[in-house]
Amino acid sequence: MTSLDSVLDKDGVRLTVDDAVATVTLTNPAKRNAQSPALWRALAEAGRVLPGNVRVVVLRGEGKSFSAGLDRQAFTPEGFDGEPSFLDMARGSEADLDATIAEYQEGFTWWRRNDIVSIAAVQGHAIGAGFQLALACDLRIAAEDVEFAMRETGLGLVPDLTGTHPLVNLVGYARALEICATGRFVHAEEAERIGLANLVVPAEQLDGAASDLAAALLAAPRDAVVETKALLSGAVSRTYEEQRAAERAAQGRRLRDLAGVTD
DSSP states (O other), X not given: OXXXXXXXXXXXXXXXXXXXXXXXXXXXXXXXXXXXXXXXXXXXXXXXXXXXXXXXXXXXXXXXXXXXXXXXXXXXXXXSTTSOOHHHHHHSOHHHHHHHHHHHHHHXXXXXXXXXXXXXXXXXXXXXXXXXXXXXSSEEEEETTOEEEOXXXXXXXXXXXXXXXXXXXXXXXXXXXHHHHHOOOEEHHHHHHHTSOSEEEOGGGHHHHHHHHHHHHHTSOHHHHHHHHHHHHHXXXXXXXXXXXXXXXXXXXXXXXXXXXXX
């Protein structure tokens, strides 16, 4: 694969690959990268077709906003062309509704795979589904003009695109509840202070900062990063003793690999 190959470009999502770094770009700036079921399916497809040599994935949005959330057309009686409207979904069976939402979630689930590290480069609005997409990534770099908000509760809904788990892990239950229940904006300084953002930079430096972080992540051997990510991501659900055992097992694998020992 040559540098900057375009692997996917459809429904507001473009995937390009430059050696070990892939970039997923939301490409509808005229609508502030508002989201739709077609976009969610394209995001899921991007994860499926990601080349195996990719180690870092950068997620970004074209224009002034990362993503202003769900396209309001979803709330109209006609919904999106070729898609069931939300009203139609609500009138269907619980099993069908659950399956549809599960399909939508697939575009948000692959970003935390152990074999990659994902970075969201977020500017302007990251609202609702846009906030949850940023939360789907391992790391977040925010521009100084960023505005995170979870607006679903104010619409009588709940965040259902996998954002609640990482939000609670990052900021704690009480603050996550307050952010979701009030729907208020979290700006750049607070986002960095409470752990939503790893780094805040001026908007014009956002892409450069993401590239620098990607380069730093590539400096370590891939297998060591994969094992470390698995250790850290599993730590929340393990006891202290279980985590100690996981560390020993992972280090044993690394030492045997470095020594060329095969089972």
